[in-house]
Amino acid sequence: MIRLNNISKQFGSLTAVDGISLTVNKGEIFGLVGPDGAGKTTTIRMITGLLDPSGGTLTLLGSQAPETVKGRLGYVPQKFSLYGDLTVMENIRVIGSLYGASSARVTELAREILTFTNLLPFQDRLADNLSGGMKQKLALAAGLMHKPDVFFLDEPTTGVDPVSRREFWQMLYRLNKEGMTVFVSTPYMDEAELCSRVAFMHHGRIISCDSPAALKTAYPFKVLELQAEGKKIKQHLEHCPLRDINAFGGKYHLITDDPAAAAAAVRSALGAAEIPVLALKEIRPTLEDVFVALASEVI
Numbered sequence: 001m002i003r004l005n006n007i008s009k010q011f012g013s014l015t016a017v018d019g020i021s022l023t024v025n026k027g028e029i030f031g032l033v034g035p036d037g038a039g040k041t042t043t044i045r046m047i048t049g050l051l052d053p054s055g056g057t058l059t060l061l062g063s064q065a066p067e068t069v070k071g072r073l074g075y076v077p078q079k080f081s082l083y084g085d086l087t088v089m090e091n092i093r094v095i096g097s098l099y100g101a102s103s104a105r106v107t108e109l110a111r112e113i114l115t116f117t118n119l120l121p122f123q124d125r126l127a128d129n130l131s132g133g134m135k136q137k138l139a140l141a142a143g144l145m146h147k148p149d150v151f152f153l154d155e156p157t158t159g160v161d162p163v164s165r166r167e168f169w170q171m172l173y174r175l176n177k178e179g180m181t182v183f184v185s186t187p188y189m190d191e192a193e194l195c196s197r198v199a200f201m202h203h204g205r206i207i208s209c210d211s212p213a214a215l216k217t218a219y220p221f222k223v224l225e226l227q228a229e230g231k232k233i234k235q236h237l238e239h240c241p242l243r244d245i246n247a248f249g250g251k252y253h254l255i256t257d258d259p260a261a262a263a264a265a266v267r268s269a270l271g272a273a274e275i276p277v278l279a280l281k282e283i284r285p286t287l288e289d290v291f292v293a294l295a296s297e298v299i
């Protein structure tokens with residue numbers, strides 16, 4: 001459905017996308033995952049024909065010219081780009097009428113899509129007065145007005161509250177079940193987990209691409225999760241048999257080859273520093289662990 005072969009993009013001397021190749025199959029929820037500046041937006045803009053690649057070849061829906069299949073694509077850009085001074089319904093109707101449907105058909109479709117996105121009760125509210133999560137739902141609704149075969153969403157939930165994020169993903173799942181191929185970029189690893197396959201992007205390159213389960217299975221190290229209250233924890237663990245220490249929201253992931261030996265050394269080192277260990281246990285590696293290892297080129 002989507003095939004990129006050695007695609008790159010230069011902006012002057014900056015290489016934003018550095019020779020990436022990937023294939024997305026019909027019916028997938030494909031995640032392009034990576035930190036800010038990795039090259040995700042640039043990649044999506046090239047696939048959707050908004051930007052010309054500097055090199056490489058690209059096939060989308062069987063065509064090498066994205067503009068010829070534009071009518072079959074949906075695109076939700078990173079920044080809200082609908083009309084703030086129009087209501088929810090007006091925004092949707094404007095987009096619908098751009099595709100040349102009759103007024104009656106636009107009304108019917110608008111109601112159907114606003115119902116699907118739970119926005120119907122807010123149809124008369126100005127877009128400017130919507131919450132961040134609702135704005136993103138409106139952008140999603142707009143992207144659906146022409147019933148695309150493949151739907152591109154560029155970091156659709158950045159800055160959106162957790163409840164709205166969950167609702168948003170439930171919608172993506174429902175659309176996907178109905179047959180829509182979804183291509184979504186995200187900096188969030190919990191969202192990466194929800195994709196059928198993910199490509200990790202870093203400094204313009206794809207450093208790995210597989211299903212979340214396969215990526216985690218291939219991870220070669222063990223992970224200990226540590227909860228401890230104290231300062232300079234990393235420093236105290238310097239001489240423990242650990243490959244890496246990563247802080248994730250108040251907890252530490254300790255990367256090791258030998259979890260038993262590492263746990264004993266950690267308890268001893270923190271004990272000597274009078275830092276109480278609140279919890280220390282081996283956990284299954286997360287996608288975040290996989291990404292950190294890939295990005296630092298230790299796997």
Ligand SMILES: Nc1ncnc2c1ncn2[C@@H]1O[C@H](COP(=O)(O)OP(=O)(O)OP(=O)(O)O)[C@@H](O)[C@H]1O
Pocket residue numbers: 011014015016034035036037038039040041042043155
């Ligand atoms: N039009 C442009 N001109 C010059 N540099 C650009 C342009 N667009 C993107 N870049 C640069 O290319 C790199 C990749 O940017 P891109 O927006 O694709 O990354 P991203 O992974 O989508 O991250 P973000 O979430 O920050 O948008 C960045 O260094 C960015 O500053």
